[in-house]
Amino acid sequence: MSWHPSESQLHNFLDDELQGEELHAVQSHVEDCAECQTNLASTRALLHELKSLPTEAQTAPTPWNPPVQHQLNTVSPRFLAIAAGAAIAIFAAGIFAGISMRPFSVSRPRVGDQGRAQLTEEIQHSGTQYVTAIARWRRGESSKVGADQGREAALATLYGAAYELQKLQPEDRRLKSIVRSIHDLRDIDLESKR
Amino acid sequence: MATVVGMESEFWLARSLKQGSDQAFEVLYAQQYRSVYALALRLLCDPGTAEDVVQEVFISVWRGIKGFRGEGSILQWMHTITVRTAIRRWQHHPEVQLDEEMILRYEQTATRVFPDIRIQLERAIAMLPAGARTVLLLHDVYGHTHSEIAALLDVAVGTVKAQLHRARNLMKQELQR
Numbered sequence: 001m002s003w004h005p006s007e008s009q010l011h012n013f014l015d016d017e018l019q020g021e022e023l024h025a026v027q028s029h030v031e032d033c034a035e036c037q038t039n040l041a042s043t044r045a046l047l048h049e050l051k052s053l054p055t056e057a058q059t060a061p062t063p064w065n066p067p068v069q070h071q072l073n074t075v076s077p078r079f080l081a082i083a084a085g086a087a088i089a090i091f092a093a094g095i096f097a098g099i100s101m102r103p104f105s106v107s108r109p110r111v112g113d114q115g116r117a118q119l120t121e122e123i124q125h126s127g128t129q130y131v132t133a134i135a136r137w138r139r140g141e142s143s144k145v146g147a148d149q150g151r152e153a154a155l156a157t158l159y160g161a162a163y164e165l166q167k168l169q170p171e172d173r174r175l176k177s178i179v180r181s182i183h184d185l186r187d188i189d190l191e192s193k194r
Numbered sequence: 195m196a197t198v199v200g201m202e203s204e205f206w207l208a209r210s211l212k213q214g215s216d217q218a219f220e221v222l223y224a225q226q227y228r229s230v231y232a233l234a235l236r237l238l239c240d241p242g243t244a245e246d247v248v249q250e251v252f253i254s255v256w257r258g259i260k261g262f263r264g265e266g267s268i269l270q271w272m273h274t275i276t277v278r279t280a281i282r283r284w285q286h287h288p289e290v291q292l293d294e295e296m297i298l299r300y301e302q303t304a305t306r307v308f309p310d311i312r313i314q315l316e317r318a319i320a321m322l323p324a325g326a327r328t329v330l331l332l333h334d335v336y337g338h339t340h341s342e343i344a345a346l347l348d349v350a351v352g353t354v355k356a357q358l359h360r361a362r363n364l365m366k367q368e369l370q371r
Contacts, residue, residue, distance in 0.1 A: 007363060011355070046366060054232070054308050054311065055231050055233075056229045057228045058308065095265070
């Protein structure tokens with residue numbers, strides 16, 4: 001026998017997915033072809049076994065814990081974008097502030113170094129507070145209102161410190177761009193609450 | 195008659211759920227936990243992750259019940275959520291590939307969870323690639339149609355058929371070893 005239906009046609013034949021001439025051709029062939037009959041029989045046996053598999057587990061349900069409010073709150077993509085963006089900005093600002101404290105600044109006035117060190121610490125601290133506020137809310141350890149307030153306060157401090165640091169290093173374009181990013185985050189944050 | 199009664203009780207269950215009844219939700223949980231867990235376990239082949247997914251599914255149901263339009267059964271809708279949650283897990287943790295140890299652990303759980311099953315069959319399903327496994331489970335075990343699966347996975351019907359045929363052929367090869 002020169003022509004055999006493809007594997008795909010045999011599966012479609014079993015699933016009643018063939019019509020018209022194709023159905024007729026496959027049906028006529030299968031009636032006379034022992035090889036295809038064997039193939040179909042093994043697939044039929046497999047389907048029979050699969051259909052008889054239990055569709056329910058026999059184990060008792062684990063106790064249902066009604067979701068607490070934080071799990072029911074829809075976390076909007078915008079909110080996640082804010083969190084992710086803030087984390088990146090904070091990280092970048094922290095790293096950058098750290099880089100700017102390298103020995104090349106030895107020639108600068110001492111007071112500037114201290115100022116930068118303080119601002120760097122403030123950026124890192126408020127950045128951590130910002131991310132912690134989000135994490136605590138997600139874990140249900142704080143209310144949404146509390147988390148919002150914590151996040152707003154941390155973002156305000158973060159912005160202020162980054163802005164001050166930029167004033168100390170006005171020539172620094174990367175820092176300027178980071179400050180702009182934090183400013184944008186504040187805008188998005190305010191927008192998302194409207 | 196049983197079907198009519200079933201449909202009617204499901205209608206009232208869906209209505210109570212939409213009204214925010216905690217009691218209705220407990221009924222739904224008691225009714226459907228075993229089914230959702232069975233599907234999640236077979237899709238993910240990891241008991242711990244499957245339990246997490248079940249919790250996620252019920253939270254999604256709680257949150258989204260108002261959007262349930264009743265075009266299919268609640269269980270069908272829950273299957274959709276279960277599959278989508280499992281797919282998200284795969285997307286977020288692509289490094290999780292089933293190795294021999296995981297399959298053995300899965301077999302131990304499956305033997306406990308599904309008494310009297312053919313373990314070779316469950317093993318062959320577990321060894322399928324994730325996409326093929328999903329389609330085979332939904333079509334050949336849970337009885338969803340090609341077009342329902344296509345809509346659920348957001349792919350063409352032809353893709354579903356191709357995955358299904360591939361899955362069956364791989365199953366036959368594995369079981370003939």
